Amino acid sequence: MSPIRIALNASLLFIAFIIQEGVISRIHLPITGFSLYLAIIVSMVLLENRTGAVILGFVGGIILDLSPSSQSPFGQWALVLTLVAYLIAVNSESIDEIVSRPVGLGLFVAAGTALSLALYLILGSLLGESNGSFGRDAIVIAGNFFWTMLFAPFLMPILIVIRDVTVGARERI
Amino acid sequence: MARGGGNRSRLLLVILLVTSLFFITLDLRGVSVTKGSRSVTQSFLAPIQKGVSDLFSPVGRFFSDVKNFPSEKNKVAALASANARLKTQVLVNKDIQGQLNQLKGVLDLAGRGGYRVVAARVIGHGSSSTFSQTLTIDAGSADGVRVDKTVISEHGLVGVVKSVDAHSAIVLLMSDPAFKVGVRIARSQSIGVLSGTGGNSFALQLLDPAGNIVVGDTLFSNGSDSNTPFIPGVPVGVVTSVDHSSSTLTQTASVKSYSDLNNVGVVSVVISAPATAPKTMINPSPRATVIVYVTPTPTPTPTDSPSATPTPSASKKATK
Numbered sequence: 001m002s003p004i005r006i007a008l009n010a011s012l013l014f015i016a017f018i019i020q021e022g023v024i025s026r027i028h029l030p031i032t033g034f035s036l037y038l039a040i041i042v043s044m045v046l047l048e049n050r051t052g053a054v055i056l057g058f059v060g061g062i063i064l065d066l067s068p069s070s071q072s073p074f075g076q077w078a079l080v081l082t083l084v085a086y087l088i089a090v091n092s093e094s095i096d097e098i099v100s101r102p103v104g105l106g107l108f109v110a111a112g113t114a115l116s117l118a119l120y121l122i123l124g125s126l127l128g129e130s131n132g133s134f135g136r137d138a139i140v141i142a143g144n145f146f147w148t149m150l151f152a153p154f155l156m157p158i159l160i161v162i163r164d165v166t167v168g169a170r171e172r173i
Numbered sequence: 174m175a176r177g178g179g180n181r182s183r184l185l186l187v188i189l190l191v192t193s194l195f196f197i198t199l200d201l202r203g204v205s206v207t208k209g210s211r212s213v214t215q216s217f218l219a220p221i222q223k224g225v226s227d228l229f230s231p232v233g234r235f236f237s238d239v240k241n242f243p244s245e246k247n248k249v250a251a252l253a254s255a256n257a258r259l260k261t262q263v264l265v266n267k268d269i270q271g272q273l274n275q276l277k278g279v280l281d282l283a284g285r286g287g288y289r290v291v292a293a294r295v296i297g298h299g300s301s302s303t304f305s306q307t308l309t310i311d312a313g314s315a316d317g318v319r320v321d322k323t324v325i326s327e328h329g330l331v332g333v334v335k336s337v338d339a340h341s342a343i344v345l346l347m348s349d350p351a352f353k354v355g356v357r358i359a360r361s362q363s364i365g366v367l368s369g370t371g372g373n374s375f376a377l378q379l380l381d382p383a384g385n386i387v388v389g390d391t392l393f394s395n396g397s398d399s400n401t402p403f404i405p406g407v408p409v410g411v412v413t414s415v416d417h418s419s420s421t422l423t424q425t426a427s428v429k430s431y432s433d434l435n436n437v438g439v440v441s442v443v444i445s446a447p448a449t450a451p452k453t454m455i456n457p458s459p460r461a462t463v464i465v466y467v468t469p470t471p472t473p474t475p476t477d478s479p480s481a482t483p484t485p486s487a488s489k490k491a492t493k
Contacts, residue, residue: 022221025298028435050182058189065196068215068336068343069297071305071351075196082189089182121304127201131304132350132371140304140371 032143042112057085219341329408329431
């Protein structure tokens with residue numbers, strides 16, 4: 001992944017971060033909130049090779065660590081999303097079959113989001129953070145899973161178009 | 174979908190993981206590199222959140238309004254009957270009003286202490302990507318808001334200011350699992366610690382092994398040194414259930430907060446305490462009092478005084 005691609009992806013993720021913090025967080029969805037940002041990261045990782053996926057996970061995690069509402073230590077999301085991105089990239093061959101259908105794609109992105117949240121909680125517990133009751137955390141993860149599964153199939157075509165444009169821009173440079 | 178990589182990606186993974194761990198270690202050791210970056214993000218996001226709040230506030234609660242519509246109808250009917258009952262009760266309460274005014278002198282209820290507050294509008298809620306329960310408000314250091322100040326709503330405690338920007342601040346809600354506040358039970362004056370659980374209920378643990386909790390007990394904040402981060406006497410919540418298991422030395426209970434943290438729109442930040450804190454008013458220092466005794470005027474009674482005795486001349490006049 002070239003520095004220009006990293007910068008473009010980081011810009012895209014930062015815009016998603018602003019939408020997440022500014023707009024999505026204002027909407028009181030039933031069950032619990034929806035993390036557009038995590039859904040976009042997991043979807044974008046699917047489009048990258050191993051190196052690109054790992055860099056994307058790390059950059060995405062660092063941006064999410066900048067969230068002013070975050071109580072966790074800086075770098076926790078970077079660690080989690082780097083690991084999740086690597087896991088997805090390593091298992092890319094078996095994943096490709098699943099994500100070729102919209103339902104499979106939605107399920108996979110939702111599962112990736114849920115895995116990220118679960119790893120974040122586990123790491124937080126290891127670092128001594130208070131994460132609340134298990135039931136409440138399970139509801140948050142399940143709610144995110146549900147909304148991500150609904151929205152992910154609509155996200156992927158947009159991300160593919162953006163990726164094509166950015167790759168074209170790189171080639172032109 | 175593009176794939177590739179091998180040893181290079183594994184090496185990169187290790188480098189990035191070590192970098193992440195390095196950041197985490199720095200943060201946990203208190204190096205302020207990260208706090209600066211988060212406050213920069215906050216000052217960047219605050220105007221956007223404010224604009225979005227103005228634009229989307231009618232839409233923001235659409236889903237919750239739709240979900241609550243049937244229950245709202247029942248609530249209106251219940252409120253109408255409660256209103257009628259309360260109207261009659263008001264008449265009875267007038268008699269009690271005098272006694273209540275006296276009691277107010279020794280109870281440090283919220284808002285009575287003459288605290289200076291700054292009203293603020295909620296312009297953002299904590300991200301659903303993190304498990305922290307926070308609010309963003311549109312008042313900041315320029316308005317006198319400082320870190321570790323108590324935040325209250327019209328019904329009671331909401332949380333405490335976690336970080337402050339020039340024109341916005343992040344409030345850690347009392348529902349956050351990391352939130353703890355010392356509370357006092359109004360009935361028994363026992364003290365305990367109330368913790369957030371991430372949801373709508375809160376966990377109360379008494380500090381006194383001999384103390385007891387009853388369903389319906391009301392809790393008030395106990396206050397902190399120099400009123401930071403908590404001022405005393407703020408209504409916190411009501412006990413909804415008591416855990417009778419003997420696994421802990423002291424009693425524990427579930428508590429429902431007075432403030433509806435999901436729908437709070439306007440809050441007040443207590444920015445300064447009065448010269449004499451309200452908690453000192455519970456045990457006022459002795460001072461001279463003036464007691465006025467009103468003695469009833471004696472009823473006039475007939476006496477045998479000479480002036481009152483009829484004289485012969487007077488009798489004569491009378492007989493004439």
